[in-house]
Amino acid sequence: DAKTTQPTSMDCAEGRAANLPCNHSTISGNEYVYWYRQIHSQGPQYIIHGLKNNETNEMASLIITEDRKSSTLILPHATLRDTAVYYCIVTSGGSQGNLIFGKGTKLSVKP
Amino acid sequence: DGGITQSPKYLFRKEGQNVTLSCEQNLNHDAMYWYRQDPGQGLRLIYYSQIVNDFQKGDIAEGYSVSREKKESFPLTVTSAQKNPTAFYLCASSETGGGKTQYFGPGTRLLVL
Secondary structure, three states: OOOOEOOOEEEEEOOOOEEEEEEOOOOOOOOEEEEEEEOOOOOOEEEEEEOOOOEEOOOOEEEEOOOOOEEEEEEOOOOHHHOEEEEEEEEOOOOOOOOOOOOOEEEEEEO | OOOEEEEOOEEEEOOOOOEEEEEEEOOOOOEEEEEEEOOOOOEEEEEEEEEOOEEEEOOOOOOEEEOOOEOOEOOEEEOOOOOOOOEEEEEEEEOOOOOOOOEEOOOEEEEEO
């Protein structure tokens, strides 16, 4: 699975959009981009995933560049409850099927 | 409600003792996973099972054992051979193996007395 690079931390004002970047320059054609988040001392929560088209659901939007080497997770109206560590994961779903979680981005939403 | 449950939330282990962490899911998922998370770190795979009565070692299986006798249950035993067991343990499941969307339980925090 391709490696991802994310900023260590980011701040966002409550009510504003939070844009979390992820670089995955070695992504291959059959690999998906997944986003999870982990609120302190809880299990990770699935947010969204995509292959090459932009995706949107009730939680967030995922924008993938045309060359697929980077993506951005957008939380349109961040709230204090969105404070968490956000993980960007690239996977083809190999034989193990596990997801490789790096250190992610610590998003702090401030009032 | 459908989901994954883990128990207990906190578990204390004495030196030389085996302890078992419970993981149950009612999502009818075929695949289940155990991860370990150390403070400030990402998750590391301990064991995974893609189907009942079958399981495979992950990246850090030494000192751990599992069983998968029922589709909905995947208990993890931390044996006395695991010399540094203090960590946050997370169980997950997915419809099938192969990196499909995984759903996580709330976790069990294991502490050594």
